[in-house]
Amino acid sequence: MQNYKELTIIPDLKINIRKIKEISGNSSDVMINEFITGDIKCALICCEGMLSTATITELILEPIVNIEKQKDSHELFHYIQNFMLMSTDRPVATEYDTLFRLIHSGFAVLVADGMNKALAFGVQGYAVRSISEPSSEGNIMGSHEGFVEVVRTNMSLIRRRIKSPELVMELFTKGDKSRTDLCLCYMKDRVPPELLKKIHDSLDNIKLESILSTGYIRPFVENGNFELFSSTGTTERPDVLCSKLIEGRIGLLIDGVPFSIVIPKLFCESFQTLDDYAFKPYYATFIRWIKYLGFLISILLPAVYTAIVIYHPELLNSTMLMLLVEAEQQAPLSILTESLFVLLMYEIIREAGIRLPKAVGGAVSIVSGLIIGDAAVDSGLISTPLLTITALSVISGFVVPELNDTMVILRIAFLISGGIFGLFGISILACAVLVNICSTEDYGFPYTAPLSPFKTAGMDDTAIRAGFPEMQSRNFTVEEYHE
Amino acid sequence: MDKITKNQFSAMLLITDAFSLFCFRGQISITTLMGFLCGIAIQFIMTLPLIKLYDTGGNIENSGKLIQIIYFIYLLLWGGVLFSMLWQASDVIYIPYENSNGIWGKLLIAGMIAIVCLYASSTGIKAVSRSAVIAVGAGIVSLLVVVISALFNSDWNNIQNTKTTDSFLTEISRGFFISGGLGSFVVFLGFTKGNYMKNTIYYFSGKIILTVAVLLSSILVAGGIMKITEFPVVTAAQLSQPFPVQRIDSLFLIIFAVFSVFSIGVQSLAAAEMLKKIIPKFRYLRTTSVLAVMIGSAFLFSGENKGFIYIVAIGIILFILPCFMLLKRSIAK
Numbered sequence: 001m002q003n004y005k006e007l008t009i010i011p012d013l014k015i016n017i018r019k020i021k022e023i024s025g026n027s028s029d030v031m032i033n034e035f036i037t038g039d040i041k042c043a044l045i046c047c048e049g050m051l052s053t054a055t056i057t058e059l060i061l062e063p064i065v066n067i068e069k070q071k072d073s074h075e076l077f078h079y080i081q082n083f084m085l086m087s088t089d090r091p092v093a094t095e096y097d098t099l100f101r102l103i104h105s106g107f108a109v110l111v112a113d114g115m116n117k118a119l120a121f122g123v124q125g126y127a128v129r130s131i132s133e134p135s136s137e138g139n140i141m142g143s144h145e146g147f148v149e150v151v152r153t154n155m156s157l158i159r160r161r162i163k164s165p166e167l168v169m170e171l172f173t174k175g176d177k178s179r180t181d182l183c184l185c186y187m188k189d190r191v192p193p194e195l196l197k198k199i200h201d202s203l204d205n206i207k208l209e210s211i212l213s214t215g216y217i218r219p220f221v222e223n224g225n226f227e228l229f230s231s232t233g234t235t236e237r238p239d240v241l242c243s244k245l246i247e248g249r250i251g252l253l254i255d256g257v258p259f260s261i262v263i264p265k266l267f268c269e270s271f272q273t274l275d276d277y278a279f280k281p282y283y284a285t286f287i288r289w290i291k292y293l294g295f296l297i298s299i300l301l302p303a304v305y306t307a308i309v310i311y312h313p314e315l316l317n318s319t320m321l322m323l324l325v326e327a328e329q330q331a332p333l334s335i336l337t338e339s340l341f342v343l344l345m346y347e348i349i350r351e352a353g354i355r356l357p358k359a360v361g362g363a364v365s366i367v368s369g370l371i372i373g374d375a376a377v378d379s380g381l382i383s384t385p386l387l388t389i390t391a392l393s394v395i396s397g398f399v400v401p402e403l404n405d406t407m408v409i410l411r412i413a414f415l416i417s418g419g420i421f422g423l424f425g426i427s428i429l430a431c432a433v434l435v436n437i438c439s440t441e442d443y444g445f446p447y448t449a450p451l452s453p454f455k456t457a458g459m460d461d462t463a464i465r466a467g468f469p470e471m472q473s474r475n476f477t478v479e480e481y482h483e
Numbered sequence: 484m485d486k487i488t489k490n491q492f493s494a495m496l497l498i499t500d501a502f503s504l505f506c507f508r509g510q511i512s513i514t515t516l517m518g519f520l521c522g523i524a525i526q527f528i529m530t531l532p533l534i535k536l537y538d539t540g541g542n543i544e545n546s547g548k549l550i551q552i553i554y555f556i557y558l559l560l561w562g563g564v565l566f567s568m569l570w571q572a573s574d575v576i577y578i579p580y581e582n583s584n585g586i587w588g589k590l591l592i593a594g595m596i597a598i599v600c601l602y603a604s605s606t607g608i609k610a611v612s613r614s615a616v617i618a619v620g621a622g623i624v625s626l627l628v629v630v631i632s633a634l635f636n637s638d639w640n641n642i643q644n645t646k647t648t649d650s651f652l653t654e655i656s657r658g659f660f661i662s663g664g665l666g667s668f669v670v671f672l673g674f675t676k677g678n679y680m681k682n683t684i685y686y687f688s689g690k691i692i693l694t695v696a697v698l699l700s701s702i703l704v705a706g707g708i709m710k711i712t713e714f715p716v717v718t719a720a721q722l723s724q725p726f727p728v729q730r731i732d733s734l735f736l737i738i739f740a741v742f743s744v745f746s747i748g749v750q751s752l753a754a755a756e757m758l759k760k761i762i763p764k765f766r767y768l769r770t771t772s773v774l775a776v777m778i779g780s781a782f783l784f785s786g787e788n789k790g791f792i793y794i795v796a797i798g799i800i801l802f803i804l805p806c807f808m809l810l811k812r813s814i815a816k
Contacts, residue, residue, distance in 0.1 A: 311579050312733045421595070423733050424578045427740030428595055431748075434617060435603045439610030452613040454490055483609075 005097040011073075013041050013113035020045060023096060030103065038070035038079070041113040045099075050106035052125020059086050060108055060121055073114035080110070080119060089122030101179055128153065129258075134236035136401065141278030146236045151181045151255035157238035158185060162245065166190070174203070178210035181255035182217075185241070190248035192479045195443050199250055199263060214259050217252065221263055223442050228406050228433065231442040233265030240274055248477035264445040264478065267437060268462045270402045271295070276465050284465035291399045298397035299410045302339050303418035303426050305389045309335050311422035327383040336419030338382060342390045343412055345372075441483075449481035486676045491612035493686040494619040495671065499565075499664030499746040500690055501622065504697045505716050505739055506568035507661065510709045512645045516698045518654025520691060525655070526662055526801065527687045533669060533805035534679045539812065542673050544760055546808050551761050554666065557800050558754035559773065561663040563780030565750060566593055569743050570781065575717050576736050593781070597774045600748040604755055604770040608674060611745075611752055618741050625738045626696070632725035633700040641706025659793040661694070664746070665801050667753035751777065 004023045009016055017032055024030045029048040036042065044064075046056070063084055070076040080086070093099040093109065094117045103109055106124030131153070134146030147154045155169050170184040184203070186196060202221045211217060218232050235241050236259050241251045244262045252261040271291040276284040308315050309324055316324065331338055349368040353361045376382045397407045410433065417425035440447035450458025457474060458481070460466035487495075536542075543551060570589045578592055603611050649657070668686070675682045701719040705712055712718045720735035754773045758765065 308733075311577070312736075315733050420579070422577075422579045423736050424592075424740045425595075427737045428599055428744060431614075431618070431741055431744040432599045432602055434614045435599075435606055435610055435748075438613035438617070439606035441609075446609075446613065448613055448617070452491075452616040453488060454616065 004100070005095070007096045008094055009096065009099065009111065009116050009118055011114045011116045013043060013111060016111050017043055019096065020099075023100065035065065037065050038067040038076045040070060040073050040076045042076075043111050044108055045103055045111065046108045046123075047103050047106065050104070050126045051108060051123045055087075055123045055125055056108055056121075060123060064110070073112040076112055077115055077117075077119060087121040087123055091120050093118045093120060101173065104179065105181075124152075131157070134258075137236050137240070137273070139237070139273065140275050142274040143237070143239045145238060147238060147253075147258040147260060149256050149258055151183050151253050154238070154253045154258075154260070155183055155185075158242060158245075158251075161238060161242040162187075167245065174206050174208065175211040176207070176209045178212065180211040182211070183253040185245060185251040185253065185260075187245050187248065190246065190477050191250060192248060192477075192482060195248075195250065195264070195445075198443050211254060213257055214254060214261050217254065217261060221252070221261070221442075225439070226436070227440045227447075228410070228436050229267060229403065229440055229447065231265055231440050231445075231447050233262040233269060233402070234259045235262055236260075237274065243274075248479055264442050265447075266445070266449055266481070267440075267447050268451065268458075270400055272461070277468075281465050281467050285463075288465060294396040294399035295403065295407070298393050298400075298407050300414055300426070301389055301393040301396070302343060302411060303414035304423070305386070306335050306339050306415060307418035307422045307426055310419065324385055327385050330380045331383040331386070332381065335386065336415070338386055339390065339415055339419065340412070342382060342386060343415065346390065346394055347408060444482045445478065446481065446483055453481075453483060455480065485607060485609045485674065487608060487612045487671070487674050488676055489682040489685045491616055492671055492675045492682055493689050494615040495612055495745070495749045496664050496668055496686055497689050497693055498615055498619060498622070498742050499667065499749055500661055501626075501693055501697070502565065502739075502742040502746040503568065503661035503663065504694065505742065506572040506714065507716055508571070508713055509657070509715075510645070510712075511698055511701050511705075511715045512709070513642050513702065514646070514649070514651060515654045515657065516695065516702070518651055519658035519661070519694050519698065521651075522655045522658025522662065523687060523690055523694065526659075526665065526797070527683070529798065529802040530668070530683055532802060532809055533672065534683055536805050536809050536812070537673055537679045539809075541808055541812050543670065543757075543808075544673075546804075546811075548761060550804055550808065551757055553804065554669065554800060555754060555757040555761060557796060558666045558670070558750060558757060559776050560780055560783075560796075561666055562747060562750040562754060562773070562777030563782075564663055564784050565743070565747050566596075566778055566781035567784040569593070569596070569747075572714055572717060572739070575714050576739055578736075578740075590778075593778050596744055596747055597778060599744050600751050600774055601770050603744070603748040604752045604773075608671070608752060608756075611748060615745055615749070618745050622738050622742060625734050628725070629720050629723055629735060630696055630700045633704045633719060633723035635725060636723045637700070637703030638707060639703065641702050641704075645702055645706035645709050656791060656794050659797055662797055663793065664750070665797055667749050669800055669805075670753040670756055747774075747777070 004019075007019070013034075017034070020030070020032065029050075031046050031048055033044045033046075034041070035044070044060070063086060064080070067076065067079065067084075070079060081090070089107075091098075091102060091107070093102055099109055099118055099120075102120040106122070106126055107120040108123050110119045110121070128150050129148050131145050131148055133144045137146075145157060147157065151171075155171075158169070159167065164187070166187045166189045168186055168188050172182055172184070173179050174182050182203075184199070199221060203217075206217065206220050208216055214234050218230065222231050233244075235244070241260045241262065245251055250263045252263065254261075271288055276288060279287070309328065313321055328335060333341065345368075349364065349372075353364050353368075355361075356364060373387065377384050377387060393411060397404055397411075400407070414426055414429055417429040419425075421428070438446070438448050438452060446453060449455060450462055457476075460470060460474070461476075543554060569592070573589075573592060603614070672679060672682065697716055700723070701715045702709075704719040704723050705715050708718070709715060717735070717739075721732040724732070751770055751773050754777070755770045758769055758773060
């Protein structure tokens, strides 16, 4: 069979219907309803479960069957297009490729005998998850709405917050098989034109068969070098995306994914939450520094503990030293092995808790936390200080959930380095990580800005959280950081 | 061409200067400090022809292969000196496996640093300069802790009591020991944004502050035992403890390790940049071979202060060659 993407609709209803059945392989969800209206043979084609029965009955079926006799099919289509407003979204298809894309997107498509085009009506009404609180970005004072899986709903969530004609949303399709709707969002008066052009170029290079999560797209909009930290961000919150758009960034919504990609992303943004802007500046500044500290503790604490206990005990005061010596003497494994064992066990338990059904996942937490942890300490397999240090490190990581994946790897890498080479090893690895972070740059935006390259103005939302009157006068856009 | 800011430029060079100061051997007195400051002033004056050369559009790229080779050899040898300093100073700073394994321990440490330098150099001047700024920032905080705690443990009489047998001129020549990084100054000045003169003044101001802070705190803390101290700056850091029941000298180890990586990294980056100009087709193993030669050349240096040789070498790369290039340009015009 010839590739259907190259075929056009022909002015013969029977052949068109046969072709549609042939292309769809008589798929059970493709419904073809033949009928006569205006004395012309027609067929209304739609996909079961993708449209609203109430809407199609009220807006399409009832008016369409009551059309008076027409001279020919051209007259019929002219009448429908000009005298009947059946839906607000009414594209026209001339190829089978477009026809199938519309059917599979929840449109009802009308084909008529003698017409070489089809009329489509947007009557989408598939089952969707209702808007709910984001699961990965907790918030106290701000909005409790999160993105859902439907791209058009997500577009409306953004539009509700930015009612400006400067906000542009470009909807397009990517993925040869999945035909996933993507939506590029930006403020046309704020976005750097060069950035927009480069993103368009990057998206043009996507030749994937399917796009099922943000991870499919991100490698195409990142620079491709080895980066420990990702130079594009994701958010589940429409309010956060809106704030990024106003700063001149670009958002990319993907149909079927309740997250938006944000380009470019800076390191300091991982420590900013919407609540920071709801609290008093002094408290928000305090919380922000707590997060910076939490990030460092999460990565370095097990490594520094191991390095100090093994190689640099002079750093400890005598009471602490005696306490640790006593605890570690009873543990059968070396401190490095013990630390690695505890960290890896934690990761296994965490992964098990996430993948298992929620009811069982809870049980896993209880068994691992209370039974295994308690038993391991009681039996002397693991020392209490080490378990405390690991728990502190892991909990500290939760203050910056966005960087969790990187933190897990770095925590283990630093632990091995510190366990073998002491503080010297930690310092050497820290240099490599620092260089890697500083080399992360996409589209000319350094990931470490405004710290390095240092921008004094950027410090009012990095080192501190300045008040809104001060920030209002600055009118910040991300272009300030472009190099 | 990748351009760097004056902060990034100064950070890269000050790290090398700080590392050289940490590894400085011999006695320090107030005469040493004055000699060093005078040496810095002389170095600044010596940079004027180079600034003039850059201001008039000249650069090392168009200076001919011979001059490029001289700079390249200088950078390689100074990289070797840095490795040699690292090995010697690590005898008094505890690095696991370094002391106990003799030459293999030293090579292991050098290898680890070389790997990180190799990676750093592969990311380019922008990444290294950006990370140097953060490293300097962290270094300043750590150094402040050491300096402030040094103030609590200081004996101000040491300023008068600590004397060296060396003359003022000898101290100036020793000051050149901490200025070997001026080779990378010559290479990277052309990469800076803005006014070359202002950038140079900015860097030398930082160098003066760094020298005064480190040497003065060393005199104040370790002045009493200066005669029996091999590495006065390291000793001062080990002696200056802010808390009676808590030691913090490992903090110095962290700064030492970080600065050693960046100083050698900057040097290898400059040498690789020069090698790129000399043999553009040699790409893939450029930095690896530069670092290998640097480690090899480290065995040439015993670490004794060869003040006169440093003065001559720095004089050639900082003053004589830029003067020659300026002259050549004038004749060509």
